[in-house]
Amino acid sequence: MLSDAERGELTGWVRRPTTAQRMVLRARIVLAAADGMANAAIGRRVGVVTDTVRKWRRRFVQRRMSGLADRKRPGRPRRFTDVQTAQVKALACELPATRGVPLSRWSAAELAHEAVEAGIVEDISASTVARLLAADAIKPWRHRSWICPRDPDFAAKAAVVLDLYQRVWQGKPLGDNDFVISADEKTSIQARCRCHPTLPPGVSRLMRVEHEYQRGGAVAHLAALDVRSGKVTGRVRSIEHGNLLDQESLELMVEHGTFLTPTLTTYWALKNEGPKWGLPPESHAKVDAVLDAGLDALRLAHEAGVKLCYGTDCLGGMQRHQLREFTIRAQVQPAIEVIRAATVNAAELLGQTGKLGVISEGAHADLVVVDGDPLADISVLVPADGHQPAVIQAGKVVSGSLTPDPDGQR
DSSP: OOOHHHHHHHHHHHHOTTSOHHHHHHHHHHHHHHTTOOHHHHHHHHTOOHHHHHHHHHHHHHHGGGGGSOOOOOOSOOSSOHHHHHHHHHHHTSOGGGGTOOOSSOOHHHHHHHHHHTTSOSOOOHHHHHHHHHHTTOOTTOEEEEOOOOOTTHHHHHHHHHHHHTTEETTEEOOTTOOOOOOOOOSEEEEEEESSOOBOOBTTBOEEEEOOEEEEEEEEEESSOOGGGSTTTTTEEEEEEOTTOOHHHHHHHHHHTOEEEOOHHHHHHHHHHGGGGTOOHHHHTTHHHHHHHHHHHHHHHHHHTOEEOOOOOOOGGGGGGGGGHHHHHTTTSOHHHHHHHHTHHHHHHTTOBTTBSSOSTTSOOOEEEOSSOTTTOGGGGSOOSSOOOEEEETTEEEESOOOOOTTSOO
16 A cells, blocks of 8 residues: 555656656556556556566565665675775875875876885776775865965065056056066976975865975076076076087086086987887987987086086886986996986985985985996996896885895895
8 A cells, every 4th residue: 555645756756757767667566556456467557577567566565665766786896905995095195205206296096006006906097096085085186275474574565466466556556558467487497395394184184285485496497508598697506408508508507506407318218219109200310319419418518517417307108217317328427427416416406415315314314225336337226137226215115125145245
């Protein structure tokens, strides 16, 4: 027997055009049964077999209206245990820097890659990671920023800028022929260090990033350098690439203490793998000339006494070639100078002298352990079948191993 409320709700399902058709079918079966029709007759009326009619009549009798909803289906077996799921979520609540990942915030794809690298799972997709995090409302790519102005004249200075946004200057509105132009450093990247560390996401808390930072100069991203146009005298502290340096440019760089970061591995990789990654044939034909020019510029910079730093500019699938920069530079530089470019010189550029690039008390315990003498053979710094450098970060081995030989020599 149907109650008045049940009959009204079932009738509404049948009449409502937005009701799912599977629910309309089940409602029609129950309504026909309540009118005294036999199972076979109901089946003929609604166009289903008798067993289907029996199933929905039985479920309605057992659970009433809730029995007409679909039951939960088992689906495929779970691939990840509760422990693995918890570990992935815990990983999302860490800052990428604690894992040695050069990112400010995690993405689902980077988390999936790091979960595999860390041995948490054998394989996991970015979409699965996103689904696991969504179940707990964890969104590591979201953050909240803050800044606390300390300038006592901040309000007065900010008022001038805010007035300009409203097209007002010194209390008077700007005319139709008045324009407001905002200018900042061009063709450069600010080298900055935040005053306070970023806080990782936590329970009911987004990642917190403070905007206040200390300036460490500007980095110019220029392949063909012409410092006579004011790039160096404009306090650019570092220049990347610099493939077309001349003697006058080098003298100005030495005078102003400007660092140079060549990126020769990029051209080597483009020469060997460029077509595979979509480099047009006309561009590939020029790579040799660019690499030769870069080596000449590096030799001239070394002879002139320019402060050199280590960099590669490798992207995507070519990142695995980053350490080849050591052997390429060693064609025109002593091995010790190439190593200094990647250690003490880079630390000086970053304002981390005494903390990075040295082995001393109080410095960061970031080390690369190799099997051999890099001063005699710098190729030991490049992973190969015969040797795999071990990387120690903050005192922990994060890549490779320090397992001694059976004879105990290492």
